[in-house]
Amino acid sequence: MDLPEVDVAIVGAGFAGLTAARDLGEAGRTVCVLEARDRIGGRTWYRTDLFDGIGLEMGGTWIVPEQAFVSAEVRRYGIAVADSELPHRMTWSDQGKVLESLMPVPPAELGDLEHAVRALVAAGARLDVDRPLSEQDLVDLDVPIRQWARDAGLRGNARELLISWFCGCGNASAETGSALDILRWLAAMGNSVWGMVRASVLGQTFVDGTASLATALAEDGGAEIRLSTPVRSVRQEADRVVVGHDGGAVAARRVLVTVPIGVLRHVDFQPALSPAKLAVSTENHAGQGQKVWAIARNVPHDLSGYGWGTAFDYVGAMGTRPDGVLLVCFAPEHDRVDGTDRVAVQCAVREFAPDAEVVATATHQWVDDEWSRGTWTTFRAGQISRYEKDLGAREGRVHFAGAHTARRWPGFIDGAIDSGRRAAAELLEVL
Ligand SMILES: Cc1cc2nc3c(=O)[nH]c(=O)nc-3n(C[C@H](O)[C@H](O)[C@H](O)COP(=O)(O)OP(=O)(O)OC[C@H]3O[C@@H](n4cnc5c(N)ncnc54)[C@H](O)[C@@H]3O)c2cc1C
Missing domain, CATH: 3.50.50.60 (FAD/NAD(P)-binding domain)
Structure with a gap:
């Protein structure tokens, strides 16, 4: 030819x-x-043809300055990025019941929370992210998220929160996602738990x-x-x-x-x-979950909700508009909630904001996309x-x-x- x-x-x-x-x-x-x-x-995929022209990222969105490659390109082309605003408070949803407390665990379980954080940091410290992980004797961490939580002796709400947070990071279920892959986030942020939070939904976004x-x-x-x-x-x-x-x-x-x-x-x-x-x-x-945008009334303008035993593992406010609060929601499995169905999304958002009235939704089904x-x-x-x-x-x-x-x-x-x-x-x- x-x-x-x-x-x-x-x-x-x-x-x-x-x-x-x-x-x-x-x-x-x-x-x-x-x-x-x-x-x-x-x-x-940045879309401006939905929700009356607000720019919506249907896929990749956040970056952090610690990510050297994307940050270098942002500087090279003078691309505008903006820091995410810190939420003023957190909302915790335990199986759909919003907790009134500041912490995700009752006072009697604070020791469990401390143990979970220690276990997380101890595991993260074993990874050298500049070398192949498969060379580092880490097979005991390359196990399903839920199994890692069990092996690490996590207990109570701290355990459920950590499992759900890992699933959120991975957009994967606790039975399929590798704990090692999520621990890599922690290690890549200098083994900082706060760094890992920033790398998920509190980094920078592209202004345009x-x-x-x-x-x-x-x-x-x-x-x-x-x-x-x-x-x-x-x-x-x-x-x-x-x-x-x-x-x-x-x-x-x-x-x-x-x-x-x-x-x-x-x-x-x-x-x-x-x-x-x-x-x-x-x-x-294992990244087979979904990201859903919604506009909702009767939700706090600064909602930042983490849940376990809930359809969405994270629901966060990304701005306020005349018709409601713009929410971004994540589910670790694509069939947990139908992101195209306003009523289904409303039910799922109500696990974080019980009076929520969802007026519009937008999503892309990346899992079904060939x-x-x-x-x-x-x-x-x-x-x-x-x-x-x-x-x-x-x-x-x-x-x-x-x-x-x-x-x-x-x-x-x-x-x-x-x-x-x-x-x-x-x-x-x-x-
Ligand atoms: C919902 C969602 C949220 C995300 N959130 C973040 C985030 O907040 N921060 C972050 O940094 N990352 C995030 N990501 C991940 C990030 O978007 C990806 O890691 C990155 O964009 C992957 O780039 P890539 O070039 O490797 O692959 P892709 O972007 O998948 O590029 C591969 C290309 O190949 C094309 N292609 C496939 N098959 C063929 C074929 N047969 N012939 C020709 N072309 C083909 C595809 O159409 C595609 O354009 C997210 C992703 C999704 C889906």
């Missing part, structure tokens, strides 16, 4: 693909990015949406980006790779694949993907130990990136950028 050839074809225009394209373009390489969706940004950074990356480096171009096959030949997509094909000296873990196995690789990549893709990761098949990467128990080293390993002329291949922040925008930079450097070395 006589095809025009580029140096690198990149599959996916999320932050990993866009960053790699920028670096390769800057180094003078010809790059063609093939993206299945009709937009760039992947699992970040994550799209502002994605666009800056896309416009830099000069790569060609083809939207609405799903890649179906990646075939390695003797001295090139042919990438087959709907409506055609592209030939390249090298290919960089950045699709999410669960999507990998739906691309036809020849030769076949390594058994490890195929296995982890078939298992998929180009993501999940939300953010949280490894299943055992996956870090089994597959960590395989995820980013190149196979012949095909290289791999994506947040899930990053070391420090695999569930984040930062991890995606980190992986794109690493892959571009790897490609420049061999081209």
Whole structure:
């Protein structure tokens, strides 16, 4: 087949693909990015067409200054970010019953809370996030969140709160998500529990949406980006790779694949993907929950609610509007609450604010979306130990990136950028 050839074809225009394209373009390489969706940004999606034009992040939202890769890009392009406002108080919901107390546990259980915090910090201190976790004798932590809580001897409400918080961080259930992957958040924030809270929903947000950074990356480096171009096959030949997509094909000296873990196995690789990549893709990761936006009346304007035994594990106010308070809500499993159903969302919000009247909801079903098949990467128990080293390993002329291949922040925008930079450097070395 006589095809025009580029140096690198990149599959996916999320932050990993866009960053790699920028670096390769800057180094003078010809790059063609093939993206299945009709937009760039992947699992970040800033929408201004819902809720009367307020900007809503349907996916990735918060960053923290400790995330070196995304912070460097924010500075480089002069992207505006804003600090989150601290809530004035916390709301705790125990199985849907709002606690009146300042603390999430009754006074008799304060010792349990202290024990939980100590156990958390002791476990976090064992991780060196700059080295592969699978090399560090941590298999006893690479277990389901609930099992870790049991093994660590957590008790009472402190135990339930910690389990729910971990599930919230992972957007994963207590039976599937790896405790080790969540402990990585703590370790990456210098083993600070407060740092881990900031890294979840109290960091910085993009004033003009994550799209502002994605666009800056896309416009830099000069790569060609083809939207609405799903890649179906990646075939390695003797001295090139042919990438087959709907409506055609592209030939390249090298290919960089950045699709999410669960999507990998739906691309036809020849030769076949390594058994490890195929296995982890078939298992998929545990980030299978949802994020829901709502506008609600009769809720505190500064609601910041953590719950256990509740449909949402977190409900937080993100601003006040004439028609109500803007809430962001997370559930660790996508079928716990139907995020498109106003009444179902209202029931779930009432577990935190009993008089809430939800007037509108908005969500994107990332789990059912064929180009993501999940939300953010949280490894299943055992996956870090089994597959960590395989995820980013190149196979012949095909290289791999994506947040899930990053070391420090695999569930984040930062991890995606980190992986794109690493892959571009790897490609420049061999081209
Ligand atoms: C609900 C939600 C909330 C989140 N919250 C945060 C947060 O607050 N902070 C944070 O830092 N991170 C957050 N994340 C995670 C963050 O968004 C991701 O880690 C990051 O955006 C992943 O980037 P990526 O480039 O690795 O993958 P993706 O963004 O998934 O990019 C991969 C691209 O490949 C494309 N693709 C897939 N298959 C094909 C194919 N066959 N052919 C061509 N293209 C294909 C996809 O359409 C996509 O554009 C969140 C994610 C979600 C879903």
